[in-house]
Amino acid sequence: IAKKRRIDRKCEDYFPILSLPSELIGLVFSFLPIEDRMRLRVNKKLNAIELNSKYFVEKLHIFELSNKGVSHRGFNPRHYKKTSYSSDFMRRIAMNASIGILEIELNSPKEFHYDVYNLIKNFNIGTLKFGCIIRLLLISLKKMHINCLSFSLYIEPMS
């Protein structure tokens, strides 16, 4: 019965978001945290509106985690799954977001990290805080256009 009521309600009362002008849908997007913003791209029109509306994120932290789910500096992330992601999510966010502080912490020299370094230049960033192996950062540093850079240096283990 509960399921039927839910379906009946679904038919009669729902929010017709696509009937709103695109700028109002963009306004709704602007009030969502970034993860909801990404998930709300549930069809072509919303995906296009999301892409065409600029937004500002005060801080974005992207940390590489150990197997125990903590970062090099003990940071406990909001989103943690025992899985690995491609760098596509960063590429998408970089398309239309301005980031106040982008904090990235990478610990090991893998191909993924070269992707990340190359992506950083696509971001509109106020301040970049980078914890990494400095040798890898230098590869893409000259391509970055940022106002301020602070380093968190640590020593690459001897190999």
Added chain:
Amino acid sequence: RIYPLMRVTLTTSDGASVTVSRQLTKHSGFIEKAITDMAVDDNAVPLSAVAVDVDDATLKLVIEWLTEHRDDALPYPEKTDEERRADDIPAWDQAFVQKWDTKEDQQQTLYAVITAADKLDIKGLLDMTCKTLANKINGKTVEEMREILQLECDFTEEELAEIRKENAWCEN
């Protein structure tokens, strides 16, 4: 200059008339522009009717909100590059929209008030109602969002795979 005791008559899309104080209508860019365009005598009471493309039931809700916010500062603060958030809706406004939760057409009511705020150019009400919608979506899974908004997936297989790859970090 706004004369708070002056009144203006609004005619709705379904033929009703409501007379309200200029203290309320000063928050509506649309109504204030209409009054200016009429170039009427500022001392006329009430002013000539202003037609609004909003139905009577929705206009009553708009007027209720305007009455509470009649003393809000003008102009409404311009949007800046700051990160926007939806968890700062004032308590009175929260109670105002929560009253609709008992209505069978709560989503349609929210839609009607958002579009009315847009047409009447009432920025504070528009922001508040868009935040309310954002709060209904906030934290929901993709499937729940589809259900709330009744949206079908029209992506091709390739587009869907791309979206899923981009969203792998935030899909719950």
